[in-house]
Amino acid sequence: MQRGQRVALVAVFASLSVVCDAVAGLPQLIEGVWYGWIFLVAPISGIVLGPTEGFVATFLGVLVGHTLYPRGVVEYLFTVGAPIGSMVTACAYRNQWSIVILYYSVLLGAYFASPVAAHLPLWGMWDTYLAYGILLLMALTWNQGHTRGRGRRLYLAACTLIGLEADVLFRIFLFIPCQTYASLFNFTVADLRVIWGAGAVVTPIQVGLASVFTATLAPPLLTTLLSLNQVHREPT
Numbered sequence: 001m002q003r004g005q006r007v008a009l010v011a012v013f014a015s016l017s018v019v020c021d022a023v024a025g026l027p028q029l030i031e032g033v034w035y036g037w038i039f040l041v042a043p044i045s046g047i048v049l050g051p052t053e054g055f056v057a058t059f060l061g062v063l064v065g066h067t068l069y070p071r072g073v074v075e076y077l078f079t080v081g082a083p084i085g086s087m088v089t090a091c092a093y094r095n096q097w098s099i100v101i102l103y104y105s106v107l108l109g110a111y112f113a114s115p116v117a118a119h120l121p122l123w124g125m126w127d128t129y130l131a132y133g134i135l136l137l138m139a140l141t142w143n144q145g146h147t148r149g150r151g152r153r154l155y156l157a158a159c160t161l162i163g164l165e166a167d168v169l170f171r172i173f174l175f176i177p178c179q180t181y182a183s184l185f186n187f188t189v190a191d192l193r194v195i196w197g198a199g200a201v202v203t204p205i206q207v208g209l210a211s212v213f214t215a216t217l218a219p220p221l222l223t224t225l226l227s228l229n230q231v232h233r234e235p236t
Contacts, residue, residue: 013045017061022068043160046090059083081170089163097139107169110177124196127204131165157211
């Protein structure tokens with residue numbers, strides 16, 4: 001593929017990211033991690049573009065999206081999780097397991113090493129633990145058949161889950177181990193317990209919606225782009 005075509009494809013996904021990030025989400029999902037709809041397009045950006053270009057497209061998208069739909073200066077820091085989610089989705093899709101496992105292990109380790117973590121409900125991050133477990137299982141059992149036939153959509157959904165929870169994990173890393181919950185937000189432990197409880201319900205709904213969205217849209221999109229020589233071959 002020519003460089004100009006690649007840049008154009010990145011620009012398309014960056015534009016989609018701007019729209020999805022700038023449009024407010026449903027009021028019922030306001031307690032989740034994402035205020036807009038970036039969680040729908042970020043995983044697909046990573047799958048189609050790859051780790052580096054997926055990161056760039058999503059980063060540019062949320063940077064502009066947060067400017068069009070302001071959520072406070074602090075949110076510019078936390079929204080870096082979205083391009084990281086795209087990158088991790090891409091790595092998982094391309095079976096670069098060691099990178100993703102290292103990322104999860106380090107950030108989860110940092111969370112549990114934080115004193116305040118002992119005062120928060122363990123079940124509050126159940127979806128992140130699930131993603132970590134699925135990641136380890138996929139790394140141990142992966143074979144080429146997972147990206148073919150009936151297993152393809154399930155594989156795409158699993159990669160989306162892993163990528164979005166990596167986004168969540170980055171935000172948690174900033175919030176708890178980096179102690180921005182106190183330094184930037186002045187939250188107490190009681191406040192954190194409420195946040196953890198609400199997030200344990202709403203965020204998995206958002207991740208579930210995105211997983212279904214990716215599993216439905218990505219296969220025909222990849223097939224079309226592959227026929228036009230706009231993406232690399234399926235992972236082997």
